Amino acid sequence: MVYTIAVAGKGGTGKTTLAALIIGYLLKTDQRPILAVDADPNSNLNEALGITFDKTVVSTVDEIMDRKEDLPAGITKERLLDYQLQDALVESKGFDLLVMGRTEGPGCYCHANNLLRNFMEKLKGNYRDVVMDNEAGMEHLSRRTTRDVDTLLITANPAPVALRSAKRIQETAQKLKLKIKKIYLVLNETIGNSREKEKMEDVGLPFLGRIPYDEQIMECSINAKPLLDLPESSVALQAVKEIMRKLEVG
Numbered sequence: 001m002v003y004t005i006a007v008a009g010k011g012g013t014g015k016t017t018l019a020a021l022i023i024g025y026l027l028k029t030d031q032r033p034i035l036a037v038d039a040d041p042n043s044n045l046n047e048a049l050g051i052t053f054d055k056t057v058v059s060t061v062d063e064i065m066d067r068k069e070d071l072p073a074g075i076t077k078e079r080l081l082d083y084q085l086q087d088a089l090v091e092s093k094g095f096d097l098l099v100m101g102r103t104e105g106p107g108c109y110c111h112a113n114n115l116l117r118n119f120m121e122k123l124k125g126n127y128r129d130v131v132m133d134n135e136a137g138m139e140h141l142s143r144r145t146t147r148d149v150d151t152l153l154i155t156a157n158p159a160p161v162a163l164r165s166a167k168r169i170q171e172t173a174q175k176l177k178l179k180i181k182k183i184y185l186v187l188n189e190t191i192g193n194s195r196e197k198e199k200m201e202d203v204g205l206p207f208l209g210r211i212p213y214d215e216q217i218m219e220c221s222i223n224a225k226p227l228l229d230l231p232e233s234s235v236a237l238q239a240v241k242e243i244m245r246k247l248e249v250g
Contacts, residue, residue, distance in 0.1 A: 002124050002125065002127060002128065002129065002130060003128070003129050003130070003150050003249060004124070004129075004130040004131075004132065004148060004149050004150050004151075005022060005129070005130070005131050005132070005149075005150065005151050005152075005153065005247075005249075006039075006131075006132040006134055006138075006141065006149045006151070006152045006153070006180075007019045007022070007131070007132065007133055007134060007152075007153045007154075007155065008134040008135070008136060008138055008152060008153070008154055008155070008169050009136060009154055009155030009156060009165075009166065009169065010136045010156070010162060010165040010166075010169075011042070011135075011136070013155040013156050013157060013162060013188055014155050014188035014189070014211060015040075015133060015134075015153075015155040016040070016044055016045050016048055016133050017048065017188075017211070017217060017227065017236075018153065018155055018186060018188070018211060018240070019036070019045060019048075019131055019132070019133040020045065020048035020049055020226075020227040020228070021211075021227060021230075021236060021237060021240040022131050022240060022244065023036055023049065023095060023131050023228070024227060024228045024230065024237065024240075025237070025240050025241060025244055026095075026129050026131070026249075027094045027095065027228065031128055031129055031249075032094040032095065032128060032129075033094060033095060033096065033126065033127050033128060034094060034095035034096075034127060034128065034129045034130070034131060035095070035096055035098065035123065035124060035126075035127040035129070035130045035131070036049060036095050036096065036097045036098070036131050036133075037097075037098050037100065037130060037131070037132040037133070038097065038098070038099045038100060038133050039100045039132050039133060039134045039135070039138075039139070039141070040100075040133050040134060040135045041100075041101065041102035041135060041139065042135070043056070043099050043100075043101065045097070045099075045133045046090070046097060046099065047224070047226075048226060048227045049092070049095075049097060049226055049227070049228060050225070050226025050228060050229070051090055051092050051097060051226075052090075053088075053090045053097060053099045054088075055084075055087065055088040055099075056088065056099045056100060056101025056102075057085060057088055057098060057099065057100045057101055057116065058100060058101035058102060059101055060081070060084045060085055060087075060088050061081065061085075061115070061116060063084075064077055064080055064081045064084060065077070065081075067080075077115075078115055081115055081119070082119055085116075085119050085123075089123075096127075098123075129249075132149075136165065136168075136169055137172065138169070138172060138173065138176075138178075141173075141176070141178055142172075142176050142178075148179045148181075149178065149179065149180045149181070150180075150181050150182065151180075151181065151182045151183075151184065151247060152173060152180045152182070152183045152184070153184055153185075153186050153208065153243075154166045154169050154170060154183065154184070154185055154186065154205065155186050155187075155188055156185060156186075156187060156188070157187065157188055157189060158187055163185075163203045164203070166185055166203060166205060167203050167204065167205065170183055170205055182206075183205065183206070184205065184206050184207070184208035185203065185205035185206065185207050185208060186208050186209055186210065186211065186243065187207070187209075187210040187211070188210070188211045189211070189212065189213045208243055208246060208247075209239060209242055209243040209246065210239065211236050211239045211240070212235050212236065212239060214234055214235050214236035214237075216230055216231065216233070216234045216235075216236070217230070217234070217236055
């Protein structure tokens with residue numbers, strides 16, 4: 001059974017860092033193969049993972065659906081799209097990366113979304129775990145390109161405005177009637193005092209854990225090194241281990 005974790009949050013709350021740390025944990029505990037999905041239009045999960053990409057899913061879909069010239073004999077748009085999307089998959093050691101990209105243009109995406117949804121469902125069957133890095137609005141989840149999510153982790157810092165944003169993300173997921181089994185709040189760079197606890201209770205989101213400030217992550221960022229290279233001594237990595245233990249993943 002494929003286990004899908006989606007991470008969402010307002011920009012700057014560390015959601016991409018959390019997604020990369022989760023992928024790193026899954027790799028270290030030999031839970032592979034993993035499908036990493038960058039579903040944030042501000043695509044930068046690849047940098048945290050130390051790989052590059054050439055194509056996005058949305059640009060590939062747009063190119064195929066807008067194609068006017070004749071297709072090769074016996075090839076439908078559906079088959080051509082499936083082939084091209086496979087080509088957009090970036091393979092790495094223990095995991096593959098799929099970058100969704102930003103929706104462009106005013107056209108209807110209903111048919112394209114159906115094709116993409118079918119592709120994603122077939123693709124997910126090849127993996128043990130799926131980790132999705134989403135924007136706050138959860139564009140690709142709202143387009144139903146992924147049917148089921150086992151756990152949605154919403155990142156925030158303890159500032160009231162960030163916590164209110166986290167609550168709105170939860171409400172968005174509920175209004176869209178997405179198939180999400182569990183939703184949790186994860187705090188980044190907190191000091192864990194009692195006032196924070198009161199604020200978290202006010203938000204009404206189950207609190208799963210916090211990611212403390214980590215100098216080693218800052219060093220990776222400054223030196224453009226992937227977070228997969230973090231040593232076991234990383235306090236953020238240790239925090240993610242505890243979060244995954246609570247989720248009973250690994």
